[in-house]
Amino acid sequence: MYDFEYHKPTALADATKALGGTDAKALAGGMTFIPVLKQRLAQPSAVVDLSGLGLTGISLEGNSLVIKAMTTHREVATSPVVAKAIPALAHLAGHIGDRQVRYRGTIGGSLANNDPSACYPSAVLALGATIKTTKRSLKADEFFQGMFTTALEPDELITEISFPIPAKAAYEKFPNPASRYATVGGRRRHVQTLHPPRHPQRHQLIARLAGQPPQPLIL
Amino acid sequence: MAHIKLTVNGKPAHAHVESRTLLVELLRDHLHLTGTHVGCDTSQCGACVVSVDGKSVKSCTMLAIQAEGVHITTIEGLAAADGTLHPMQEMFREHHGLQCGFCTPGMVMSAIDLVESHPEGLTEQQIRDGLEGNICRCTGYHNIVKAIAAAWPIMHKKQMPQAAE
Ligand SMILES: Cc1cc2nc3c(=O)[nH]c(=O)nc-3n(C[C@H](O)[C@H](O)[C@H](O)COP(=O)(O)OP(=O)(O)OC[C@H]3O[C@@H](n4cnc5c(N)ncnc54)[C@H](O)[C@@H]3O)c2cc1C
Ligand code: FES
Ligand code: FES
Numbered sequence: 529m530y531d532f533e534y535h536k537p538t539a540l541a542d543a544t545k546a547l548g549g550t551d552a553k554a555l556a557g558g559m560t561f562i563p564v565l566k567q568r569l570a571q572p573s574a575v576v577d578l579s580g581l582g583l584t585g586i587s588l589e590g591n592s593l594v595i596k597a598m599t600t601h602r603e604v605a606t607s608p609v610v611a612k613a614i615p616a617l618a619h620l621a622g623h624i625g626d627r628q629v630r631y632r633g634t635i636g637g638s639l640a641n642n643d644p645s646a647c648y649p650s651a652v653l654a655l656g657a658t659i660k661t662t663k664r665s666l667k668a669d670e671f672f673q674g675m676f677t678t679a680l681e682p683d684e685l686i687t688e689i690s691f692p693i694p695a696k697a698a699y700e701k702f703p704n705p706a707s708r709y710a711t712v713g714g715r716r717r718h719v720q721t722l723h724p725p726r727h728p729q730r731h732q733l734i735a736r737l738a739g740q741p742p743q744p745l746i747l
Numbered sequence: 748m749a750h751i752k753l754t755v756n757g758k759p760a761h762a763h764v765e766s767r768t769l770l771v772e773l774l775r776d777h778l779h780l781t782g783t784h785v786g787c788d789t790s791q792c793g794a795c796v797v798s799v800d801g802k803s804v805k806s807c808t809m810l811a812i813q814a815e816g817v818h819i820t821t822i823e824g825l826a827a828a829d830g831t832l833h834p835m836q837e838m839f840r841e842h843h844g845l846q847c848g849f850c851t852p853g854m855v856m857s858a859i860d861l862v863e864s865h866p867e868g869l870t871e872q873q874i875r876d877g878l879e880g881n882i883c884r885c886t887g888y889h890n891i892v893k894a895i896a897a898a899w900p901i902m903h904k905k906q907m908p909q910a911a912e
Contacts (some may be wrong), residue, residue, distance in 0.1 A: 534766035626880025
């Protein structure tokens with residue numbers, strides 16, 4: 529791994545300032561970024577650790593579930609608030625990677641990374657969530673711009689994600705047998721748009737959804 | 748170089764580390780605790796799992812500098828001073844939960860976290876799911892699962908609840 533300067537700011541303004549320098553990168557749970565550094569696929573001059581910013585927490589605001597960027601997969605998976613508001617999201621978070629990945633990996637890191645095989649991006653898109661950053665609020669459709677690409681500027685940080693609470697939602701993951709990442713980043717807004725079942729797993733999926741009214745569903 | 752202080756296996760420890768030093772490098776190269784292994788480059792194998800403030804963490808995927816002030820337990824810190832093994836180590840021995848032993852330190856550390864965080868009991872499926880982040884090339888996992896199920900009643904000092912079996 530190439531060496532870098534390490535910063536751990538305690539104020540958001542200091543974090544974005546540090547990221548404004550040349551080639552500085554944010555570090556959240558490190559579950560994607562540290563392997564990237566180890567393989568020398570990135571050579572940042574500075575790494576800005578976001579763990580001192582108090583960016584964790586889950587709350588209900590009106591009819592929305594708000595999750596701060598540094599909230600871990602484990603916290604989302606085990607939160608009674610999430611379990612009540614959007615159980616599918618708790619289920620999704622509880623099936624990301626493994627136990628150790630869930631202890632450290634964060635929702636903000638997952639969205640900023642926008643890996644096509646990651647779990648959270650489909651939920652954010654299908655539930656029509658809003659991503660709040662240090663500069664603006666973005667709808668999911670504006671935020672995701674393609675594989676590993678988002679609307680984020682180099683000195684812009686995700687601060688929280690706001691999910692409108694749906695009547696019903698479900699997430700089904702077909703994990704890759706080796707990596708445990710999702711095989712496809714699939715999602716459907718309406719049950720009717722599903723093609724006739726060919727795959728046995730898809731068959732089960734349709735059986736699970738049968739009889740549900742046509743409203744947003746994450747598959 | 749940064750100077751960091753932390754607690755390792757109940758004792759104060761300190762080291763001068765570079766920003767890029769990984770926690771596993773701090774443990775193995777600086778503190779000479781070589782029981783924690785490195786089995787991959789991709790954060791997938793779990794040979795490097797240690798306990799950080801009570802949570803099982805892949806020490807190859809955390810910077811040493813992030814460990815300032817934390818409490819770490821490694822495989823070396825589990826047995827009692829007189830050599831009595833931790834119940835999880837004892838059950839791995841009893842049930843032959845290892846062959847070459849390379850994955851074992853990480854398996855044991857993950858398994859302890861799994862058992863401790865499930866006081867309500869663990870099903871076989873939950874044990875298998877809980878080991879998702881630990882890869883073993885030798886055993887086929889079956890005896891590891893048996894060892895963990897056998898350690899649960901000893902660690903919780905009660906019978907495994909019927910409903911959880
Ligand atoms: C073995 C393994 C299995 C995994 N399996 C899955 C899986 O099944 N499904 C899945 O979805 N994911 C999986 N992951 C990825 C995991 O979910 C990561 O947590 C996630 O991709 C990145 O989150 P992080 O907090 O670790 O971010 P980091 O790795 O720290 O950062 C990732 C990127 O996001 C940037 N970033 C981080 N936080 C912010 C922020 N607040 N604002 C702006 N930019 C930010 C960083 O600069 C970096 O470029 C797996 C990872 C591993 C190692
Ligand atoms: S060495 Fe393989 S996960 Fe850490
Ligand atoms: S005992 Fe050899 S890798 Fe697990």
